[in-house]
Amino acid sequence: MQVNVETLSNLERRIKIAVPFAKIDVEVENRLKKVARTAKVQGFRPGKAPMKVVAQNYGLQVREDVMNDTVNASFTDAVRENQLKVAGYPRFEAVEGENGEAFEFAAVFEVYPDVKVGELADKTVEKPVTEVTDEAVQKTIDVLRKQRVTYSAVDRAAKEGDRLVVDFVGKIDGVAFAGGSSEDFPFTLGQGQMLPEFEAAAQGLKAGEAKEFDLAFPADYHGKDVAGKTAQFTITVKSVSEAVLPEVDEAFAKLLGVADGNVEQMKKEIRENVEREVARRLKAKTKDVVLAALLDVTPLELPKALVALEVQRLAEQTKKDFQSRGMDVSKMPFPTDLFTKEAERRVALGLILSELVDSQDLRAKPEQVRAVIDDFAASYEQPEDVVRWYYADASRLEGPESLATEDNVVAWVLSRAKVEEKSFSFDELMGANQNA
Structure with missing residues (x-):
């Protein structure tokens, strides 16, 4: 097999591959022999038809299958030998052979860009902070009262x-x-x-x-x-x-799940829930500013194929969301430019985070994954059941592992950037949820 790699642009490559027809013919003959063992041909018992008759009946299909398999296998081998990281799917093109002794074709595709995370030492990251005060807890109690008016x-x-x-x-x-x-x-x-x-x-x-x-x-x-x-x-x-509005009394405490109606225990549990929710929102805001910082310091040329795939995924996700709300999307247009910016952001972040996780060894440790699961489980009445559910199936750990890895990335960025705390009031952080 002869291979020639051509650089068309920073990310686009073209591989020209030539496979001798003799090699293809041998594979076609081998497959026809296998087909002949069980081939059903009119006038012959199964597996007893002459090779010439088998070739007449099955030869075209077998050759087509061999050619398709040859294209895919040859492309895979060429990519591996030349250590190319293919982004998206290749576009295959027929090439007119020069000597008629080889099957020649070309594959045009993009490769992943080299990602070098920019310098963070001079980058200012505003880390959000919020204090959970007695007033904040009381506001939450008031919301719970309004919900039971x-x-x-x-x-x-x-x-x-x-x-x-x-x-x-x-x-x-x-x-x-x-x-x-x-x-x-x-x-x-x-x-x-x-x-x-x-x-x-x-x-x-x-x-x-x-x-x-x-x-x-x-x-x-x-x-x-x-x-x-x-x-x-x-x-x-x-x-x-x-x-x-219900009074904040024993009956109200029981209504909120405190079995013995202890009001102080109810307030303690509400504070814990509020603190957990505040921590979750602060964590999400911190992640957002960290990711924005990484994008700012790491300019990238993005593979068009990956962006196109992400646009398609976002469009399909939006359609399903609309359908789940009872909307008819059969005649609803979904222009790609509606999703392009977000798709580019997600592709860029995916490339940056992948590079950081690999180069800085930021993959989540088992104890970190367990900490994420314990945090999930803490809001349930039987947290141990939640923990067992996650560990009963390895695939269920993928979500917590991803979150724990993201936490490692956030910590890595914060340890290198200039961090300034930005205060948010409880109402600002919680938004409309506190006005229910």
Whole structure:
């Protein structure tokens, strides 16, 4: 086999390979002999047909199979012999032979770039920090109370936070429209369930009272038939109920899973859960800034084939996500440019992290993997069962191993970069989750 490697660009290569036809003919003959042992040919018993007849019936298919196998095997051997790291899939091209004695073809492909992680000594990395205060724990308790709110009917004017049950009828130019009327419709004032004009009209009404008002639908309203139009509504309040939050007492503690109803134990467990969640979010933010730093100091030329594969993967992932939400994606366009930037980021990080893990020996140690699993298990009632589940199947350890390896990369970067702490308040870190 003759091989010639040509450099087309920084990452693109072209291999020209020539395999003697004599070698191919020998393989075709050998395979035909194997086929002949069991070949079913009309007029002959299985395995008794002459080789000439077997060749007439099976020769073309066998030769095609041999040629395909020759292309793949020869390419694999050529890549190995020339120590090339192929990125993505090769594109095979037919080559016109010069002497007719060899089967010649070419493969065009990209190789992985040489990755050299940039200098981090002068790179500033802002490490997020947040203190879990008593106030933060109390806010979490308040959220848990709101999640278990009940409502009690009151005989007064409705105000923000009250739950109302109403009948309403909406008309445009005196004609009722689809979706503009309802009976026994419940909503809570101040939660943004209804348009502002609707909530404003309901506020201040008591059970049994009614009101007429105009409502201008926004131009971008999801209901296209009424978007940009003004409707006349009549609303009748049937009941007004005020929110009743549970007291922080023994019953509440039991509701949260503390068997003996000990309030102090409940607060202790809530603090532990909050601290665990804060640590998780800080860890994720730290990882983000570390990865951004690595990208900044390590410019790379990316193999187009790898980016294309990642774009395809992201698009398929998005389609599946939409489908899981009940959306019809059969006619939905998924332009590749929507995913290109993120695909490039992921490919670059994959190359950088792979190089770091190999060159700096940052693979996770067994005890580190166990620490990750223990952290996962800590939030369950029976953590030992969770641990056993992970170790019952080696494939389940891949996730924890990957996370532990990433932790090693983050620690390695932080040990070399200029680290400055950046404080986040509890509310900033937790975001909308604390407003539930």
